[in-house]
Amino acid sequence: MKRIILICLTRLLIAQEDAMTLELGFPSGIVIDKKDNVIFSDRRLNKLFRLDQKSGSITVLSGTGDRSFSGDNGSAKNAALSIPEIIYMDQNGDLYICDRGNYRVRIIDAKSGMIRTVAGTGKFGYSGDGGPALAADLSNPFGVTLDEKGNIWIADTENHVIRKVDRQTGIITTEVGSGESGFSGDGGPAKQAQLQRPHVLSFDKSGDLWIGDSFNNRIRKVNIKTGIINSMFGNGEKASSPDGSDARKSALGFFGTLLFDQDGNLVFSEIIDARVRKIDLKTGLLSTLAGNGKSGFSGDAGPANKAQLGMPYGIAFDRNYNLYIADAQNGRIRRVDARTGIISTIAGNGQGD
Template structure:
């Protein structure tokens, strides 16, 4: 029929018809190829359900995450109109993968102009791999006087700081040649610099990410004498238990025997107190007071873990007061957000402030504002305070002291003096299970607990081996730093049709 429309132009019309037919055939072939990489899906109420994407020759990492990138427009075959993308960002774990492919599903929403459904939609998508297997786990190996590192892509453990001999032999040397003395806390900033709460050396140490040189950034190692308003490296500390660095580079640490939270200003390097008012150094000189007043007028009692949420609010594991306390970033007012001050276990599925805590050592606030708390003595558990409801629940530990439960739901597992907790952006929970001599991990999607470092025996049997075969000795802290790597992206077409 195309030839009949062009008969008056003779041979030129015939050639044009052939070209048009060839173009139509090529379009049909392309459409068929596109269908091979994008599975058709029915659509109801503007929803494309269970889209299954496939393509070959993908260098995937098992257990990786894949992200569907946002596309600004959709185009229909029939009218050529643009449709706005109203979909969700895909960020779920790949169900299976190999060198040649992977499989999983994603739900996509479409908003059509004027509320009309498109008859057929093509859209272009791209998948980018972000693998939690490429994260690095840092461990404060307390009785081994080392900071250990586990590359989760390889599972191999190494030492990044400490010789294993307790003591202090100076700064400005390679961190693996420096002595530490019972490190209790570790923190890593975005550029890779590592901060260590060198507990019995009464110092906060820093390992430069580029040079691997260790220096002291707070504390002079001298006998305790409370000093504020001076250079941080010229004052004595009272056994710093944990360390945190905010986005501006300000350093915070819990000064355990001074019952305070101290801050080192990023610019001036001057040290000040941000919570706590006790002036006397000692085991039994702390107390409880001050809620709903200025944090610097309140009393703490052997504070241990600290963390900060996205708004800059400071959270304190007020260990011997059996509370988690919060210092408001704007007002500097301190309040209790979990614990009624009585040691013990009670209150799950109720308000966190009515619950009993059992000498909480660690606190962590995830990206959604949920608070995670370690309970150490007698009823070892990891508990969670919901950021919206304020309700407390148990997410790991059955309350019995022991080492059983790997590869089972975390709430049925035994823990043994869990000291600190860390939660990554995917909801995976890392637990420094101190006297099980392990780092345990609760998968965010399944709730199953496993061991990622430590074989359960206390000691040190070397480095450069699989982390789950290595000995740890009373690990006190763990932090997982995700080094996301975008694997080769692939573009493809998918089709949504058969609307009803």
């Protein structure tokens, strides 16, 4: 009996060590599933990983490691990806991937483990509105999310638009952006507004769409019922304002992820300014959840807002409100404890690829 326990314990320790010794390349997107497993993409390794927090073991969900395209309608484990960026998990556990280098959005079915393309031809371009999403050209899609009806919304970044794939018909349409790079349109129809490389997007509880309009350094909202767009936060300056600032008048950094916490506050990562920040939607005030604004690596086992991050891309919350960060340049996945505010590394040795 003692021998069995010892063997099991030894295996567990080895698995936990694997998570901490794994060399990650550039982790970008991140989600947490219903079992609190951490699923993340690595755009340099061209893979998706799953970290079992109970055992500490890491497995490859998708990606051969080759930066190419293959594997549709087969096992996701045998598929090739190219610069996978933001990922999104729906209520069924299906995983949506912005396969940016393949100019596609793909989905991994939770039950079968099969992968398929839901949007994009694999060609860089802008075409296909009003037709099947599989016949549409995309240009470096970076962000993806779903609305309450299950329609797929894509940040078609280099086309400067947000596009929607109808869940029932598979038809793609441009819903936000004229396709011309720039800044305009507040107070008017979202389809006529100018965006500049929008990277990330998220829906709030009211069903309205929020967009990280990255190169305009603004967070904008589209009222889905009226189709009207407005800038909500950010003054357009390429900087990052201090805590306590009114986010409506503040400089905001380049966005890596945009989402809402359990209290309905807006949380986003600033890639260049190396912080994860929160905007209280009741007061409009800005605060920092993680990162001291100086790019680098430090701070494990200490307060998250005093730690250094390196180009934080993906962020996610688990059901206990712990915060997870794809600390991309540091090649690590880090976690901020919701109760204590302490940050720690849970995967990656920081050595890179």
